[in-house]
Amino acid sequence: MQVIYGDQDNTKVKRDSGVGLGNFDGLHIGHMTLINTLINESKKLGIDSVVYTFSKHPENILRKKLNTPIITTTKKKIELLQNTGLDYLYFDDFDEAFSRMKPEDFIKDILFNKLKVKLAVTGFDYRFGYKGQGDVRLLKGAGEEYGFGVIVVPPVKIDEHVISSTSIRQSVTKGNIEKANRFLGRHFSISGTVTKGRRVGNTIGFPTANISYYDKIILPHTGVYITSTLVENKIYNSVTSIG
Numbered sequence: 001m002q003v004i005y006g007d008q009d010n011t012k013v014k015r016d017s018g019v020g021l022g023n024f025d026g027l028h029i030g031h032m033t034l035i036n037t038l039i040n041e042s043k044k045l046g047i048d049s050v051v052y053t054f055s056k057h058p059e060n061i062l063r064k065k066l067n068t069p070i071i072t073t074t075k076k077k078i079e080l081l082q083n084t085g086l087d088y089l090y091f092d093d094f095d096e097a098f099s100r101m102k103p104e105d106f107i108k109d110i111l112f113n114k115l116k117v118k119l120a121v122t123g124f125d126y127r128f129g130y131k132g133q134g135d136v137r138l139l140k141g142a143g144e145e146y147g148f149g150v151i152v153v154p155p156v157k158i159d160e161h162v163i164s165s166t167s168i169r170q171s172v173t174k175g176n177i178e179k180a181n182r183f184l185g186r187h188f189s190i191s192g193t194v195t196k197g198r199r200v201g202n203t204i205g206f207p208t209a210n211i212s213y214y215d216k217i218i219l220p221h222t223g224v225y226i227t228s229t230l231v232e233n234k235i236y237n238s239v240t241s242i243g
Helices: 029-045 074-081 103-114 136-146 165-173 177-184
Strands: 002-005 017-021 048-054 088-092 117-123 149-153 192-195 210-213 223-231 234-242
Touching (some): 017 029, 029 117, 029 149, 136 149, 165 177
Parallel strands (some): 017 048, 017 117, 117 149
């Protein structure tokens, strides 16, 4: 899998492609259903598969006061998609100028000219362009005009609940990690670097590791959790205090 960053030079893909569209925060079961559909259908058509997403969460640009915490960092997304069979993971730079792009310009300049789209795969509620004016209906119409197919993936549910990044964030912040894990299809995790603390643990016989984490990542509700800790490819049983 090749990783492309849109703010670099020469960011066009080389061949016709199938493009998966979305923010993909969390890469949960619903997202992976879409991405696996993209990969399989692209192989049938003999074209490259591209997941097109953003290095920054769009809501944090559009609604600055909201400060939506992310579930997965860019690094984590690369790690999770590395062995899926995906050809390209494309991170574009979502900024205020990008947010003002008309839906028609997004289709023409990004999908058609930059990504050489022959197939677009998206979720049922996908919106794009200025103020979210573009939707699945507009995308299908553009597909007829520009000559690319469109596959709309229906909502994926567990126990009649639609899986979404929002519902996972709510579960994590409430401390319902089991529900978050079910929706993610894997264990919720946080990556970070061990930093020096006050060394209080040494005084009570329980040395601890203080973790410095990416400050925009979502954290579970304050409490103590049974965890597993991965260090240098070795997993250790652990207890983690959030607070």
